[in-house]
Amino acid sequence: MELQPLVSDLTSAPGPPRLRSLFRRREAPGTTRVHPHGLIQVPQQSQGDAWALGLRRNFPILARQIAGRRIVYLDSAATSQKPDAVIDAICEYYRSCNANIHRSVYTLAEEATTGFEGARSRIARFVGGTPDTTIFTRNATEAINLVAYAWGRQNVREREVVLVTKMEHHSNLVPWQLLCQETGAELRYVDVTEDGLLRLDDLDAELSTGRVRLAAVAHVSNVLGTINPVAEIVRRIHAAGAIALVDGSQAVPHLPVDIGQIDADFYAWTGHKALGPTGIGVLHGRRELLENMGPFLAGGDMISTVDLQASTWNALPWKYEAGTSMIAEATGLGAAVDYLAALGMSQVRGHELALTRQALGRLAEVPGLTVLGPARTDDRAGVISFTIDGAHPHDVAEVLNRTNVCVRAGHHCAQPLMRHLGLSATTRVSFGPYNATDDIDALMAGLQDVTALLQQWGSLQTHSELAEHGRHPRNFGDLANPDLAGQASVELCGDDLGVHLRVTDGRVAAIRFHGHGCALAISAASYASGQYLGLPLTDISSLTAGWALGLLPVPVQPIREPCAVLHLHTVLSALAALSRHK
Ligand SMILES: Cc1ncc(COP(=O)(O)O)c(C=O)c1O
Numbered sequence: 001m002e003l004q005p006l007v008s009d010l011t012s013a014p015g016p017p018r019l020r021s022l023f024r025r026r027e028a029p030g031t032t033r034v035h036p037h038g039l040i041q042v043p044q045q046s047q048g049d050a051w052a053l054g055l056r057r058n059f060p061i062l063a064r065q066i067a068g069r070r071i072v073y074l075d076s077a078a079t080s081q082k083p084d085a086v087i088d089a090i091c092e093y094y095r096s097c098n099a100n101i102h103r104s105v106y107t108l109a110e111e112a113t114t115g116f117e118g119a120r121s122r123i124a125r126f127v128g129g130t131p132d133t134t135i136f137t138r139n140a141t142e143a144i145n146l147v148a149y150a151w152g153r154q155n156v157r158e159r160e161v162v163l164v165t166k167m168e169h170h171s172n173l174v175p176w177q178l179l180c181q182e183t184g185a186e187l188r189y190v191d192v193t194e195d196g197l198l199r200l201d202d203l204d205a206e207l208s209t210g211r212v213r214l215a216a217v218a219h220v221s222n223v224l225g226t227i228n229p230v231a232e233i234v235r236r237i238h239a240a241g242a243i244a245l246v247d248g249s250q251a252v253p254h255l256p257v258d259i260g261q262i263d264a265d266f267y268a269w270t271g272h273k274a275l276g277p278t279g280i281g282v283l284h285g286r287r288e289l290l291e292n293m294g295p296f297l298a299g300g301d302m303i304s305t306v307d308l309q310a311s312t313w314n315a316l317p318w319k320y321e322a323g324t325s326m327i328a329e330a331t332g333l334g335a336a337v338d339y340l341a342a343l344g345m346s347q348v349r350g351h352e353l354a355l356t357r358q359a360l361g362r363l364a365e366v367p368g369l370t371v372l373g374p375a376r377t378d379d380r381a382g383v384i385s386f387t388i389d390g391a392h393p394h395d396v397a398e399v400l401n402r403t404n405v406c407v408r409a410g411h412h413c414a415q416p417l418m419r420h421l422g423l424s425a426t427t428r429v430s431f432g433p434y435n436a437t438d439d440i441d442a443l444m445a446g447l448q449d450v451t452a453l454l455q456q457w458g459s460l461q462t463h464s465e466l467a468e469h470g471r472h473p474r475n476f477g478d479l480a481n482p483d484l485a486g487q488a489s490v491e492l493c494g495d496d497l498g499v500h501l502r503v504t505d506g507r508v509a510a511i512r513f514h515g516h517g518c519a520l521a522i523s524a525a526s527y528a529s530g531q532y533l534g535l536p537l538t539d540i541s542s543l544t545a546g547w548a549l550g551l552l553p554v555p556v557q558p559i560r561e562p563c564a565v566l567h568l569h570t571v572l573s574a575l576a577a578l579s580r581h582k
Helices: 017-024 049-054 084-096 107-126 140-155 174-183 198-207 231-237 289-293 329-345 346-362 395-399 416-420 437-456 464-471 519-532 543-552 558-564 566-581
Strands: 032-035 038-041 134-137 163-167 186-190 213-219 243-245 266-270 281-285 305-307 312-315 369-371 382-390 408-410 426-430 484-490 494-506 507-516
Touching: 049 437, 084 329, 107 134, 107 329, 134 140, 140 174, 140 213, 140 243, 140 281, 163 198, 174 186, 174 312, 174 346, 186 198, 186 213, 198 213, 213 231, 231 243, 243 395, 243 484, 281 395, 289 494, 305 382, 329 346, 346 369, 346 382, 346 437, 382 395, 382 437, 395 426, 395 437, 395 558, 426 558, 464 519, 484 566, 494 519, 494 566, 507 519, 507 566, 519 543, 519 558, 519 566, 543 558, 558 566
Parallel strands: 163 186, 163 213, 213 243, 243 266
Antiparallel strands: 032 038, 134 281, 266 281, 305 312, 369 382, 382 426, 408 426, 484 494, 494 507
8 A cells, every 4th residue: 555644844853763753654545544553534625524524533432332322522622532543552652662861872761852843843844843943742731830830930020010911821811910919010910802803902892901911812712612712812012022922722722833933932732632642732932932931840850961060051952841741742743633634624724613503503593591702603713602591510510421421611720711700600512623523412412301300400310309409499598687697609610609597506407409400419418408407506517528419319429529518618618707796
């Protein structure tokens, strides 16, 4: 069989021969080729379902069945699935050339180094960057922290402004909060329109103060799906004399990205959302800035010379890569970008946009369902967050899971955005290149189950007694002039309960819960409320989560335990308020 390069510029892919062979084969579309670890179907190069369904065969996890049903994976914004090419590249590295890099002269080590640095070159090229300004980190979060520490601590001063937007992931917020707390700089936010777009007039107003030292913006929102006009935003930031950081975590896996054209000073992204493994992220930086910044982490590999009292730093990019690098992970990410490059990012974008358009059209038909984010589909990546009147996102996700439809429910690590939207959580569907119409069909069928179950709210619980508590929660409401009041929430999903207690002779004489939560949080509070009546406050303070879980007639999934024990935290917070007042 005549083998052609997977993508033309990979014919010179560095690395040991067996690894190289993974990158080199390419057959005519639609043919099946033999892979060292099995069969890979090369999909037809046409847009649409046939393309995605062909490609799905490259993702072994998508062949798995749970309870006799296939997996409908609609959570690629959280992490993507991995093709055989990536899994095999990692296995091949460990099987055939595992050795530490940059230090030994023997053949294995040379192969490992060549494979690692070759992956860096291809990863840089994939987004239009250069290898020496392409730094490997553990993930996007670490890449942004690197900038906040190494550049930020050296350059940001009191009373200057670090500007972010209200649609940022916590990864692009919390590092700047810490920087501002340390330096006395001010953290300010660019607002988001009702349509889920950045308010560029707000950006201009902030920039016009002359105080902005750095502005950090998501390329694509992980909640709203908004594709921000980052090249234009960076142009405005530079015109105001500030430094620009773009968080490309949700962009690189789904859009053709050219960091040269965007021209940000720093561009960060994460490997595991881009078909690569976990444990590897990327920071592209402007050379002058990277050269002038001090190091981030210190230790082996990042030094040039070490004396008893002082050291000098290695050249770029290794100055920012302390300790043994993620060799297998970089190799895997190299294979991932090869795979994406072979698909063609325009093709990936076109396919995901078509799916998004189709899904938006069909979701619009679900009663009570509200989609967040841009009205114009072209402004969106393949991320759709929605709410359904009367249904908590956690419950929606749990019902969908009954037919193996995997979606994310929660605040998506974007609590300031959630607060801005007046929501505690949403359900989020997100696409990868392996999704097709059959996935949207499965989602829609699952949502029909949700709406059917909603008609008898509370029966989202499988156990009939619990369901009854969900339908008609006991001891819910307010007490006039309560003796004690408490409140607690579940950070993960936005459940938020309050409690009022009437206390007589040191015992609970009446209890009322209020607030909002998923079916489990409400049913469990109702179920437990009778147990609190008559209990001495001194006994309540020693109650544990195990006690609260033990009250329930059914076991609870570990991920949902915080919902099931929320009532106890609420009551304990009321007691804590009492002890503070003593
Ligand atoms: C927009 C955005 N930025 C940053 C991150 C953080 O990625 P990681 O956890 O891999 O660092 C995420 C992850 O969800 C994200 O969606």
